[in-house]
Amino acid sequence: MAEIELLNRIKLNPAEFSELFKLYYKPIFGYILRRTGNFDEAADITADTFFKAFRHIKNFSYKGISIKIWLYRIATNELNLYFRQKKKRNSIFDRLDIKDKNLFADYISDDKKEYESEIQKHDQFLLILKGLKTLPIKYQEVISLKYFEGKENKEISEILLIKEGTLKSLLSRGLEKLREKCNQI
Amino acid sequence: MEKHEFEKKLFQMTKPEVDQLKHQDMLADAIANSKDKTALSLWWLIIPLYTFMMFLMKSLFMPSATLSSSIHDLIAKQRLVAYLFFLISPLIFIIINIISIRKVYILSGSPKSINFLKIVWLNVLIIIFSFIVLIVYSL
Numbered sequence: 581m582a583e584i585e586l587l588n589r590i591k592l593n594p595a596e597f598s599e600l601f602k603l604y605y606k607p608i609f610g611y612i613l614r615r616t617g618n619f620d621e622a623a624d625i626t627a628d629t630f631f632k633a634f635r636h637i638k639n640f641s642y643k644g645i646s647i648k649i650w651l652y653r654i655a656t657n658e659l660n661l662y663f664r665q666k667k668k669r670n671s672i673f674d675r676l677d678i679k680d681k682n683l684f685a686d687y688i689s690d691d692k693k694e695y696e697s698e699i700q701k702h703d704q705f706l707l708i709l710k711g712l713k714t715l716p717i718k719y720q721e722v723i724s725l726k727y728f729e730g731k732e733n734k735e736i737s738e739i740l741l742i743k744e745g746t747l748k749s750l751l752s753r754g755l756e757k758l759r760e761k762c763n764q765i
Numbered sequence: 766m767e768k769h770e771f772e773k774k775l776f777q778m779t780k781p782e783v784d785q786l787k788h789q790d791m792l793a794d795a796i797a798n799s800k801d802k803t804a805l806s807l808w809w810l811i812i813p814l815y816t817f818m819m820f821l822m823k824s825l826f827m828p829s830a831t832l833s834s835s836i837h838d839l840i841a842k843q844r845l846v847a848y849l850f851f852l853i854s855p856l857i858f859i860i861i862n863i864i865s866i867r868k869v870y871i872l873s874g875s876p877k878s879i880n881f882l883k884i885v886w887l888n889v890l891i892i893i894f895s896f897i898v899l900i901v902y903s904l
Contacts, residue, residue, distance in 0.1 A: 598794065614781065630796055631799065678795045694783075698782065698783075759768060
C-alpha cells in the first residue's frame, strides 16, 4: 500500500521521485554491478535505469507487480542493451544537469574505491562472473537473478516476463553450461 | 563438480555488496529535475501520420483517387521515389513502431492493462497503415 501512495505522490509531484531513489537505488545498483563487474558501467546503467523510470512513471500501471519488480525489469533491459552494443555508450552523466560536477566526480571516485576494495574479497565470485559473461544473455539474466540476487522463481518470471516453466528450463540448461565453463577456467 | 554441488556453491559463495553510495543523492536531484527530451521520437509518429492524412484528403476531395491508384500513379512517374515512399519508409515505420511498443511494454508495468493500449494505439495504427501501403505496393 505504501508503494501505491508513493506512486501517487510522484505522479502529483515529480520531485518526490527521490524517495524512490532512497528505497531502490542501492539494490538496483548492486544488481547491475554484479552483472557487469565494472563500477563505471554500473553507475551509468543504473542512472539510465532510473532516468527511464522517472520519464515513464506516469504511465506505470500498478496492477499485479511492484515498483521494485518494474525497476528490475528496466534494469535488465538496460543491461541487455549494454551487452548487445559492443561499442562504448554515451554516458548519461553528460546529459544530466548535475549541480556540482566536480563534487559528483569526487563522490563517484570515492564510491569506486570502496567497490574496488570490496571486490578483491570475492575471488570466487569474479571467476564465476567471468564464466557467466561467456554465456548467452538469456542464461546470464536468469542465473544472475537467481543465484546472485537470491530472487524467487515467481519474481524472476515477473521481471523477465516469462513463464515459470520456461524459467526452470533456462536455469537448468544455463547452470549446466556455466558449470562446464567454470570447470574449464 | 556435480551440478547440485555447483548450484550449492553458487548460493553459498559471498557476493560483493554496495554499502554506501555517496553519489546517490546528487544523482537523484539531477534526475528529478531533468526535462523530458523526446521530441526526436515524435517524428516517427508525425511523418507517417502526415502521409496518412495526405492520402485521406486526396481520397476525400478526389473520389476517383484511391490509395492503390495514387501509389501506381507515382510508380509510373517516379519509380525511385515510389520505392522510397512505399517500400523503404513503411518498413522503417513498422520497425521503429514495433521497437516503441516493446519499450512501452517493458516500461508500462502491467502490459495487459487498458493503460498500455491507450499509450500504443497510435503506434498500432501506423503499423497497420504501413502494412496496407506495403501490400498495395507489392500487388
